[in-house]
Amino acid sequence: MSIRKLTALLALVMSLGWMAGCSDDDDDKGPDPQPTDQFEAARGSLATYVESTVAPTINAADLFANLNDGNTTNDPYIVSVRSATDFARGHVPGAHNIFWKELGQPAKLATLPRDRQIVVYCYTGHTGAVSTTLLRSLGYQAVNMKFGIMSWTPNAEVRAQTPFREADVPDYAVETTAHEFGSATFQPPDLEVSDSGDILEITRAAAEAYVSGTASPVISASALFANLNDGNAANDPLILSVRSRADYDKGHIPGAYNIPWREITKLEKLEKLDPSREIVVYCYTGHTGGVATTALCMMGYKATNLKHGMCGWTKDATVRAITPFVEFAEGAEGYPIETGD
Numbered sequence: 001m002s003i004r005k006l007t008a009l010l011a012l013v014m015s016l017g018w019m020a021g022c023s024d025d026d027d028d029k030g031p032d033p034q035p036t037d038q039f040e041a042a043r044g045s046l047a048t049y050v051e052s053t054v055a056p057t058i059n060a061a062d063l064f065a066n067l068n069d070g071n072t073t074n075d076p077y078i079v080s081v082r083s084a085t086d087f088a089r090g091h092v093p094g095a096h097n098i099f100w101k102e103l104g105q106p107a108k109l110a111t112l113p114r115d116r117q118i119v120v121y122c123y124t125g126h127t128g129a130v131s132t133t134l135l136r137s138l139g140y141q142a143v144n145m146k147f148g149i150m151s152w153t154p155n156a157e158v159r160a161q162t163p164f165r166e167a168d169v170p171d172y173a174v175e176t177t178a179h180e181f182g183s184a185t186f187q188p189p190d191l192e193v194s195d196s197g198d199i200l201e202i203t204r205a206a207a208e209a210y211v212s213g214t215a216s217p218v219i220s221a222s223a224l225f226a227n228l229n230d231g232n233a234a235n236d237p238l239i240l241s242v243r244s245r246a247d248y249d250k251g252h253i254p255g256a257y258n259i260p261w262r263e264i265t266k267l268e269k270l271e272k273l274d275p276s277r278e279i280v281v282y283c284y285t286g287h288t289g290g291v292a293t294t295a296l297c298m299m300g301y302k303a304t305n306l307k308h309g310m311c312g313w314t315k316d317a318t319v320r321a322i323t324p325f326v327e328f329a330e331g332a333e334g335y336p337i338e339t340g341d
Contacts, residue, residue: 129290
């Protein structure tokens with residue numbers, strides 16, 4: 001039995017004992033209600049998305065086809081989570097703008113529909129994954145546009161950032177030796193983000209605490225490699241592949257462990273993670289790594305997503321397992337854009 005489950009059981013036994021010891025003269029109110037476990041509140045809200053079969057991304061080509069099928073009743077609500085400056089330079093026609101760091105604010109969330117699909121997009125797909133995970137945990141029907149604005153237009157000014165480029169990949173070493181978690185388990189983070197006992201409000205507060213913070217959502221492959229090879233093992237992060245076990249076995253970053261992203265909210269997996277340790281998460285292209293990283297951070301862990309995933313670490317096509325962003329693919333031949341506020 002895990003420490004968390006044992007603690008919950010002891011609390012229940014003590015509560016029952018307290019009630020049994022009350023005399024008939026006590027009032028009818030009973031004991032004060034136990035405070036909501038905020039870690040469990042956030043974990044449960046995130047699990048409804050992470051452990052579902054909902055697709056985490058939509059291709060630009062599919063979004064364009066939807067918007068131009070002659071049926072406006074099925075059009076999604078489009079949200080650019082890029083900066084206001086970059087939104088004004090150019091955006092998907094009809095898109096609204098909420099900067100991703102402001103997305104946890106009640107006033108911003110109140111502008112979004114709950115009864116309509118929301119397509120989120122950013123620059124390369126990474127903060128779009130953060131935003132989509134946040135919204136999904138709060139009950140919105142969100143999906144992330146794969147590769148962000150890079151997959152919508154080749155216009156460099158509109159893109160505002162550099163897309164994935166094969167020439168920039170350092171092609172670091174990988175290994176096939178599997179690393180398994182030991183028998184040790186850890187208490188989950190002591191999450192305290194809200195005075196509310198409402199699960200949805202706790203989840204929202206956890207989301208806002210993460211996105212409004214100063215920590216970067218991504219780390220580059222070169223920065224991770226430098227950390228791992230600085231001669232100081234004490235500052236090495238736990239490296240977590242959230243790819244499938246089959247693709248983990250094809251090759252992974254040296255020392256990496258494996259928890260598929262659909263399992264990252266399961267208690268038996270979380271109990272293997274030390275909440276005091278930095279975690280670097282990686283997937284294939286950065287998208288599902290962004291989902292897993294956001295879920296971990298909202299639950300109180302200290303996680304960062306490897307930018308571009310395994311495609312940013314190695315050029316080995318077998319190890320990558322999927323195709324990275326390629327110019328003039330995924331709709332990057334150029335769909336219409338709007339400019340202005």
